[in-house]
Amino acid sequence: xxLNKVLLIGNVTRDPEVRALPSGQQVANFGLAxxxxxxxxxxxxxxxxxxxxxxTFGKLADIVKQYAGKGKMLMIEGRIQTxxxxxxxxxxxxxxxxxxxxxxxxxKGFGGGMAQGSTNTPEHAPxxxxxxxxxxxxxxxxxxxxxxx
Numbered sequence: 001x002x003l004n005k006v007l008l009i010g011n012v013t014r015d016p017e018v019r020a021l022p023s024g025q026q027v028a029n030f031g032l033a034x035x036x037x038x039x040x041x042x043x044x045x046x047x048x049x050x051x052x053x054x055x056t057f058g059k060l061a062d063i064v065k066q067y068a069g070k071g072k073m074l075m076i077e078g079r080i081q082t083x084x085x086x087x088x089x090x091x092x093x094x095x096x097x098x099x100x101x102x103x104x105x106x107x108k109g110f111g112g113g114m115a116q117g118s119t120n121t122p123e124h125a126p127x128x129x130x131x132x133x134x135x136x137x138x139x140x141x142x143x144x145x146x147x148x149x
Contacts, residue, residue, distance in 0.1 A: 004079045006098050008052060009106075010034035012072045016056075018065045028061035030054050030068065032076060032098075053097040054078075060103055073106025 013031035021027055032052045040046045054076060056064050068074055078100040087093050 006076070006078050006080055008032060008034055008074075008076045008098065010052070010074065010076075012068050012070050012074060013051060015070050016061075016064045016068055018061055025058055026061035026065070028056045028064045029097075030064065032074065053095060054100055055081075055097050056100045056103065060100055063103065067105055068103070075104040075106070076100045077102045 010032045013033050016028040016030040018026060018028045032054050034050050034052065036048050036050070038046045076098060078098045080096060081099050082094055082096045084092065084094040
């Protein structure tokens, strides 16, 4: 059994470049940066960024063109693909990219738009500065018979 699956959450590094294939299908290319943070053996914080080339086709390319500008947060699910070609000067070139199969737009307050299929419309979306209530567990044990459902 084989599996080629990628899941990335990061920020768009450059506005999507959209063009049409000879078949008329839209294709969009853009960059996505993901960050990794870890604790070094000496106790200091280590950080590193990875930059990914993302490709979308068809309807996803249209969505990316409309909503995914530089700085927006996206979640991308797709597969890794490496393309090879011969450049005009005769040299061999290759590029590893992520072919996106699904994309979810990040939260609006964090550089993204609303998620695909979200039931929140702008007038129903929570305010970015809204304070969330804290839920605390009771000190005594819960009796399942006391739960009303």
